[in-house]
Amino acid sequence: EKGGYPDFMLKEICEQPRVVRDTLVGRLAPTGELDIDELGLSFEELNLIDRVYVIACGTSYHAGLIAKNLIEGWARIPCEVEAASEFRYRNPIITPTTLVVAVSQSGETADTLAAIRDARIKGGKVFGITNVVGSPVARESDGVIYTKANKEIAVASTKSFIGQIVSLSLLSLLLAQAKGKLKTGQVKMLFHELGDTAAQIQHILDTQGPAIHEAALACKDAASALFVGRGMGTAISYEGALKLKEVSYLHAEAYAAGEMKHGPIALIDPGFPVIAVATKSPTYDKVVSNLKECEARGATIIALATEGDEDIAKIAGHIISIPPVRDCFSAITASVPLQLLAREVALMRGCNVDQPRNLAKSVTVE
Numbered sequence: 001e002k003g004g005y006p007d008f009m010l011k012e013i014c015e016q017p018r019v020v021r022d023t024l025v026g027r028l029a030p031t032g033e034l035d036i037d038e039l040g041l042s043f044e045e046l047n048l049i050d051r052v053y054v055i056a057c058g059t060s061y062h063a064g065l066i067a068k069n070l071i072e073g074w075a076r077i078p079c080e081v082e083a084a085s086e087f088r089y090r091n092p093i094i095t096p097t098t099l100v101v102a103v104s105q106s107g108e109t110a111d112t113l114a115a116i117r118d119a120r121i122k123g124g125k126v127f128g129i130t131n132v133v134g135s136p137v138a139r140e141s142d143g144v145i146y147t148k149a150n151k152e153i154a155v156a157s158t159k160s161f162i163g164q165i166v167s168l169s170l171l172s173l174l175l176a177q178a179k180g181k182l183k184t185g186q187v188k189m190l191f192h193e194l195g196d197t198a199a200q201i202q203h204i205l206d207t208q209g210p211a212i213h214e215a216a217l218a219c220k221d222a223a224s225a226l227f228v229g230r231g232m233g234t235a236i237s238y239e240g241a242l243k244l245k246e247v248s249y250l251h252a253e254a255y256a257a258g259e260m261k262h263g264p265i266a267l268i269d270p271g272f273p274v275i276a277v278a279t280k281s282p283t284y285d286k287v288v289s290n291l292k293e294c295e296a297r298g299a300t301i302i303a304l305a306t307e308g309d310e311d312i313a314k315i316a317g318h319i320i321s322i323p324p325v326r327d328c329f330s331a332i333t334a335s336v337p338l339q340l341l342a343r344e345v346a347l348m349r350g351c352n353v354d355q356p357r358n359l360a361k362s363v364t365v366e
């Protein structure tokens with residue numbers, strides 16, 4: 001059942017190129033129009049959307065953080081991302097032109113379902129993004145996009161996360177098209193680049209094993225680790241920290257790198273692991289200067305860097321290389337080595353990577 005892999009987590013990480021391809025199959029018509037019929041809303045209705053909430057829990061919430069950048073960046077619609085457990089107990093502003101996007105691998109997370117019900121009572125439109133056909137989230141939403149991850153068995157979400165980001169990218173492109181913010185040619189180009197991430201993930205899987213192993217050795221005995229980045233890199237860091245702590249029980253926290261000076265830099269002492277998303281992006285230089293401050297205090301820096309970046313090697317003790325990719329798609333590629341890093345550290349610490357303690361695959365009670 002594990003298809004020759006030692007654990008489901010690794011099997012599922014390695015399936016991610018296929019997930020990208022399958023989630024995109026048949027989604028772009030030759031005319032350049034995106035084909036997402038299951039959304040159940042016309043282009044005209046989509047054009048009226050003036051506020052988006054993405055609600056989800058855990059890893060799915062992190063997919064939402066990534067989507068916020070895309071929805072605001074491409075479609076120019078204000079977007080908030082909120083933990084479903086928070087959203088359901090406050091009184092969010094929802095009108096008939098509010099789109100609530102519920103992201104849930106299992107489609108049965110109790111808080112996410114409660115939030116959907118509340119949003120519908122208040123008159124909002126609800127889209128589900130789920131991996132399970134016919135799940136409660138699918139049934140109770142006005143429309144649904146299914147991620148094509150297939151069944152995910154390891155408790156730690158990996159391939160479903162990538163499927164969520166790809167689906168949310170499609171939704172963001174569709175909103176941008178409906179709002180007239182992106183031209184057909186731009187949508188086509190971005191769609192194809194989104195598809196290219198399948199090969200980029202494969203390249204990372206094929207080449208970065210040894211570097212990830214060395215990085216894991218460098219942090220496996222730490223009491224704590226910090227993940228930092230900016231922009232997309234911040235969202236990627238949140239997911240990297242969650243993955244590490246849930247499978248290896250090594251405490252990890254994620255911070256926007258620009259926040260370091262406001263507190264967390266006090267943690268840094270010689271050997272403290274800082275895992276940085278330092279790929280080429282509009283804020284690359286800023287991230288580098290944050291890392292220099294960590295380096296000056298003796299941190300062990302593990303940097304996710306764009307292939308061919310020689311400058312970063314002067315600061316970071318460990319480099320994991322990522323093929324060049326447009327910033328908007330960097331989460332798809334950069335998340336993969338962080339999944340592998342979490343797994344390696346967990347194995348080195350003798351943990352069961354498929355079934356971490358205290359966790360269940362679906363959280364169907366509050």
Ligand code: M6R
Pocket residue numbers: 057058059060061103104105106107108109112155156157158246361362363
């Ligand atoms: O099934 P869901 O996507 O609604 O689950 C939400 C979280 O429980 C889930 O993402 C959890 O954080 C991951 N399994 C962690 O890897």
